[in-house]
Amino acid sequence: MRLSSKHLTLIIMAALIVAAPFFFPSGYYFRVGALIFVNALAVTGIVILTGYAGQISLGHAGFAGIGGYACALAPVHWGLPPALAVVLGAAVSAALAYLVGRPILRLKGYYLGVASLGFGILVAMVLNNERELTKGPDGIEVADLGLRGLLKDWGLNLSNGEFWYAFTGLCLVIGAWIALNLFNSPSGRALRALHGSEIAAGTVGIDVARVKLQAFVISAVYASVAGSLTALQNKFVTPDIAGFMHSVEMVTMAVLGGVGSVPGAILGAGILTLLPQVLTVFAEYEQLILGLVMMLVMIFLREGLVPSILRKIRGRGE
């Protein structure tokens, strides 16, 4: 049953990603699509950490910043190809998540939220102030990924927008596939178990601190790769990528869509990426409308959009 719902989710996702361009009125929408996919990838990491394991991080943008700046700095300073810079960024993020998470995750409650908040702010401060390395608040250029040129040589000629739409879409499907597989694996069950009751998780032999740390490291890698993709796509990155607002944005997207659900993460990312584009007409009321949408969802659909809607459909079916 579960297995088929996993495959169904992936097939619907892939179909939507492939079909959507036929309805795009202009090339601009490829760019919007790619933005959604990158955000959704980062939020999928939040689903693993917060939705599965029940831990809250308010500093995940810090990992996105590390991923983004790895792509800016590693090719220039060490001559790494950008694709390897993505891997390097993910490795550094994973290592930092391990070091930061190890002492904190032994504690219960909201310590991770507070400590990760500090971590995110720290990364943003370093990116802002280490001007010699990062060029400070003005941001820094990022080398081309080079994959598009390679595809062109093979006879597949895509516009920049089309390429990034397809590439980030593919990354998102892979990220979602991993997260959905994790959900039903013994490790995923262990994560969801400690979300329910840490004491009981211990009594069935789960090393609670270690499993939490795993979730934190995995979600840091998601955020880091998403940050790298953002930087590569924009060919430019600023310290805002590691800013507090970006961390909050990730959590908000996850909560809006339904924090335990991978499709929810994608829907949440989609809505909160699209709304500001749609709401530009309302200019100064944009934040107001966003806030209102969030409040209404939290009041009427507390579990988030996707789980609430699924429940309604199933409820009617029975």
Place this chain on the structure above:
Amino acid sequence: MLTVEGLRSRYGRIEVLHGLDLHVDSGEIVTVVGANGAGKTTLLRCLSGVQPVSGGKITFRGEALTTVPAYKRLSRGLAQSPEGRQIFTNLSVEENLRLGAFLYSDARVDKDMEDAFQMFPILREKRNLAAGGLSGGQQQMLAMARALMGRPSCLLLDEPSMGLAPIIVQQIFDVVSGLKALGVTVLLVEQNAFGALKIADRGYVMETGQITMQGAAAELIADPRIREAYLGI
């Protein structure tokens, strides 16, 4: 199998266990009875490793257990069904059972799950439902079945009858006494002294953090002091 010597434990500055001695031999059902606040649950929390021990020692199958972290105790053969059941409410019944066998490979788990369904047929009917939707009695059955999925040699049960209807309580106690045939040693902590002593081999009576009486369960049931204080007869 399980030996507790001079066990002390405290919450902050307040000591609640003042040097307990008890032992459980292989194949026995031993019960610890006592009123609310006697320290029964704290005792079990010490045994399962979630409550720090401030003095004394715990030995399990000949090895010191006192400093072994909670999550490693199941692999030593000590399982527990904690107070308040502590099932994973968001997960399905089947997932709860699979988590009980977290330490083992899948082939073995399927067979053990079949045994659990034999023991509690209602769980088979509800296997794909969220455990949070079960009734209190069913949740207690699930908590016990989950603990047994870990194939323990000794099972710690904390107040399995708490908050349940009398007919369900009887059912639970029947299952506990049936565990003996499966070769599982049981330490049962209960407020329902009469029900617990009826199925136990031996019993301990606990009052304010100390063992005040002990003996064969049949003798304890017959003891006038116990009848008056705990059995309400």
